[in-house]
Amino acid sequence: MTASEFVTAIKAITPNECAxxxxxxxxxxxxxxxxxIGNNKAHTIIKQNDAVIDLVCNYDVSKLTIMIFRFNKSDELKExxxxxxxxWREAFPLAILKETGEVVEMDWADDERIMSYIAKDQQTFLDLLFALEENSxxxxxxxxxxxxxEHLISVAGGVKYKENVMELFIAYKKGE
Structure with missing residues (x-):
């Protein structure tokens, strides 16, 4: 899912207050x-595969929270x-592993230590967030x-991301 597709999809499923x-x-x-999700005044051209970077740079996602995931402001991107x-995933930073393109959760005390693998790439991460919001x-x-x-694991990119998705699913079920 591209950034614009994600924004459109989230807005489409957002109910009104009476729901x-x-x-x-x-x-x-x-x-x-x-x-x-708001629009930023300036538009930055981002490579199509960089869906998360496009989302952060070209939309105001500073309030967007899906389950335990939230985004930085564009001026807070760190490379x-x-x-x-x-x-962020709660208190843990989220990052894109440049070598593979995967979205990962980092150790908050060590920005070189990967805690878990969340999605196989940026587009898949947005797909996963959308599916999680649909579930919620x-x-x-x-x-x-x-x-x-099983569907959520498939959306994330397969068995490599199973542990993370299961943790999210279990946490969600406990909160019901």
Whole structure:
């Protein structure tokens, strides 16, 4: 999924406040605020395969939170010899491993140590975030997941990313 496809897809599945009528007061506003994606005034041309970098540079995703994932502002991108840091998974930095293009979770205390592999590339990471958000909304509104664990593992890129996806799925199920 490209950055623009991701933005369009997230906006398309974002419900209005009345969809949350069974939730506690204030829940809808908080949830919907975390799905906010704005347009940046300036547009930077980014290579098509760099979907996450395109998203961070060309859209305001500073409020966007999907499950436990969030993004940096464009001026907060950090590049090292091996990685491009672009966001967070809770307290752990998210990065693109330049050598393979994979999205990885880094150790917060050691920016050279990979904690887990999240997705096979940037486009797949956006696919995974979208699928996770679909699951979240489906669980909130209809009390039923849209996707099963096997589908989410496939979206992430296969068995190499299974541990991370299972951890996300289990954490989500506990929060229901």
């Amino acid at each position: 949350f009528s069974m939730m506690p007061e204030g829940f809808a506003q908080i949830y919907l605020e975390e799905l906010f 090292t010899e091996r990685f491009i840091f672009f966001g 909304l489906s669980g909130i509104i209809s009390k039923k997941n849209k996707w099963d664990i």
